[in-house]
Amino acid sequence: xxxxxxxxxxxxxxxxxDAIIDGSLTEESQAPSTNELAAFHRINxxxxxxxxxxxxxxxxxxxxxxxxxxxxxGARERLLDERRTAFADRYVEPxxxxxxxLGLGPADLTxxxxxxxxxxxx
Numbered sequence: 001x002x003x004x005x006x007x008x009x010x011x012x013x014x015x016x017x018d019a020i021i022d023g024s025l026t027e028e029s030q031a032p033s034t035n036e037l038a039a040f041h042r043i044n045x046x047x048x049x050x051x052x053x054x055x056x057x058x059x060x061x062x063x064x065x066x067x068x069x070x071x072x073x074g075a076r077e078r079l080l081d082e083r084r085t086a087f088a089d090r091y092v093e094p095x096x097x098x099x100x101x102l103g104l105g106p107a108d109l110t111x112x113x114x115x116x117x118x119x120x121x122x
Contacts, residue, residue, distance in 0.1 A: 008043055012051030017060065017079050020071055027076060031061050031069040 004011070016032070019025040032040070037048040052069060055061040060075045099109050 008041075008047045009050035009054065012037055012041065012043075012048050013054045016051070016055055020060065020076050021079050021083070023076075025071050027071050027073050029071050030067075031055075031071055033068055 016025070016037075025031060031052075034045050034049045034052055037043075037052070038045040041048070052061065056063065056069070058078075059072055060079065061069045062072050063069055095109070099105075104112075
């Protein structure tokens with residue numbers, strides 16, 4: 001799990017987020033425990049707990065005393081909104097800046113994207 005150089009607790013949190021986004025963890029379903037995450041990823045339970053705590057702080061998971069952690073209502077939509085915003089910041093803004101330099105307008109970009117998508121779609 002250390003493949004991308006980011007902190008392990010961030011990778012743990014992102015893997016749980018990915019499961020929520022792809023629907024393998026649904027709202028109100030029980031999330032993997034800190035010990036399960038630690039055993040699966042072969043990491044220190046404190047590191048897994050740090051990732052889980054981050055998700056609790058974000059309102060993605062909540063704790064039911066004596067039972068475990070659960071996916072909060074609305075978590076999937078919140079995560080999708082967060083990732084869409086990050087996608088726009090990381091990819092769309094630089095794309096628009098470069099397009100402006102090249103004299104390309106929104107219609108030109110749309111045409112380019114549609115052309116490339118048609119070539120790469122199976």
